[in-house]
Amino acid sequence: MPERIEDTLKKMMVERLFLKIKPESILEDAPLMKTLGVDSVAVLEMVVGLEETYGISFEDEEFDVEIFRTVKSIADFVRAKQAKQAKAAG
Amino acid sequence: MMAAIEDLVTFQSGPFRLVGMLHRPAGEPKGGYVFCYPFGEERKSAHRAFVHAARVFAQAGFGCLRFDYRGCGDSGGEFHEATVDGWLEDIQAAAAAMRSQLGRVETGLLGLRFGATLAACAAERIPDVAHLVLWEPIVDGRPYFAADLRKKLIKEMLTRGKTSGRRDELLQDLERGKGEIDLDGYKVTGALYAGIAALNLLHRIAQFRGRCFLCQVSHTDKVGAHVSALMECYTKCGAKPAISSVVEEPFWNKVDFAGCPKLIAATMRWLRESAA
Numbered sequence: 001m002p003e004r005i006e007d008t009l010k011k012m013m014v015e016r017l018f019l020k021i022k023p024e025s026i027l028e029d030a031p032l033m034k035t036l037g038v039d040s041v042a043v044l045e046m047v048v049g050l051e052e053t054y055g056i057s058f059e060d061e062e063f064d065v066e067i068f069r070t071v072k073s074i075a076d077f078v079r080a081k082q083a084k085q086a087k088a089a090g
Numbered sequence: 091m092m093a094a095i096e097d098l099v100t101f102q103s104g105p106f107r108l109v110g111m112l113h114r115p116a117g118e119p120k121g122g123y124v125f126c127y128p129f130g131e132e133r134k135s136a137h138r139a140f141v142h143a144a145r146v147f148a149q150a151g152f153g154c155l156r157f158d159y160r161g162c163g164d165s166g167g168e169f170h171e172a173t174v175d176g177w178l179e180d181i182q183a184a185a186a187a188m189r190s191q192l193g194r195v196e197t198g199l200l201g202l203r204f205g206a207t208l209a210a211c212a213a214e215r216i217p218d219v220a221h222l223v224l225w226e227p228i229v230d231g232r233p234y235f236a237a238d239l240r241k242k243l244i245k246e247m248l249t250r251g252k253t254s255g256r257r258d259e260l261l262q263d264l265e266r267g268k269g270e271i272d273l274d275g276y277k278v279t280g281a282l283y284a285g286i287a288a289l290n291l292l293h294r295i296a297q298f299r300g301r302c303f304l305c306q307v308s309h310t311d312k313v314g315a316h317v318s319a320l321m322e323c324y325t326k327c328g329a330k331p332a333i334s335s336v337v338e339e340p341f342w343n344k345v346d347f348a349g350c351p352k353l354i355a356a357t358m359r360w361l362r363e364s365a366a
Contacts, residue, residue, distance in 0.1 A: 016309045018339045033248075040245035041343045044237070047244075060240075060256040063247045 005054075005075040012049045013071075017042050028071045043068050050074070056081040094148035099155070099191060103183035104176070109164035110157030110184060112191055113148040120365065121221065122153040122192045124184045126201035126209040129286075130238070131274040132342040133162065136202055139341050139350045143200075146354050150361065153195065155188040170270070170277055174208070174285025181212040185219065196220045203342055204228050207289055214297045221364070222302040223357055226340070229316040231289035236261070242273055292323050299328045303360040306335040307353055332360055
């Protein structure tokens with residue numbers, strides 16, 4: 001069974017952002033900017049990680065501060081992108 | 091043990107007076123390295139790490155010259171006058187200035203990120219560069235600049251809730267010579283962007299035959315395709331490349347100070363092995 005996007009995301013954040021915490025300690029509804037100090041460099045790192053991991057691409061007009069508010073909001077965005085890409089692929 | 095000495099030096103590069111700091115080792119230098127800073131905001135974040143690296147090099151017997159390119163830091167000129175060709179001339183002038191201070195020593199260039207790209211290009215045109223140290227080199231200028239621009243737009247989105255435009259439109263304007271792009275206060279002109287976008291090391295490297303240390307710095311020790319491709323390129327042209335990867339925070343992206351002890355240690359190992 002594939003890993004939940006939220007869990008993959010937490011691991012990716014810990015690894016790519018060099019966070020000194022355990023992935024499971026990141027709460028899915030916690031505001032990332034406030035709790036983890038996520039800034040523009042961290043967001044870019046996450047975007048690159050998401051693109052590599054899920055084969056999705058973020059278009060410039062899709063950037064919205066709300067997407068990066070929590071782990072859950074990022075995961076919802078990834079699911080929506082995957083569904084859109086699957087539909088486009090027929 | 092005698093202490094290394096640090097001297098402020100100035101030298102001419104074309105019409106510009108450039109400023110640098112020369113780290114002299116105690117005793118006869120085993121060689122000399124010109125340190126090539128990265129671009130823009132990354133230069134500021136990498137500054138202290140470069141100072142520390144130069145001091146470690148000097149303690150190990152290598153002279154180093156850290157300097158500011160034209161239009162940057164303490165050097166003469168304005169940023170809007172900067173071009174990639176101008177910065178390559180600056181590296182050449184810095185290498186000559188370092189040799190005039192240290193005597194006839196084997197010359198090396200060390201660069202980080204876009205500074206590594208410039209160092210690799212400069213090594214193609216300066217015949218007596220024998221050693222290259224490339225830290226997390228940018229292999230292709232075009233996607234690198236696009237990523238920098240993406241970071242700018244993300245920052246705008248986080249701070250203002252909206253972005254000033256789309257990357258493709260902003261880049262098209264720049265290519266048409268319309269205006270500038272402000273990257274954290276560095277106003278990039280069309281001429282500078284054209285120079286950055288035209289740099290692809292895989293197409294530029296053809297002459298260098300010396301020793302070369304390619305070091306990836308990232309969240310993973312799995313060597314990426316960009317560094318592997320560069321290694322292959324250097325091998326094909328008859329250089330002696332060594333490759334390494336260190337898992338270390340990208341210190342050139344940090345607002346607060348972040349050192350690079352693993353990177354410096356890996357580089358010192360390579361220097362010792364090269365000298366052996």
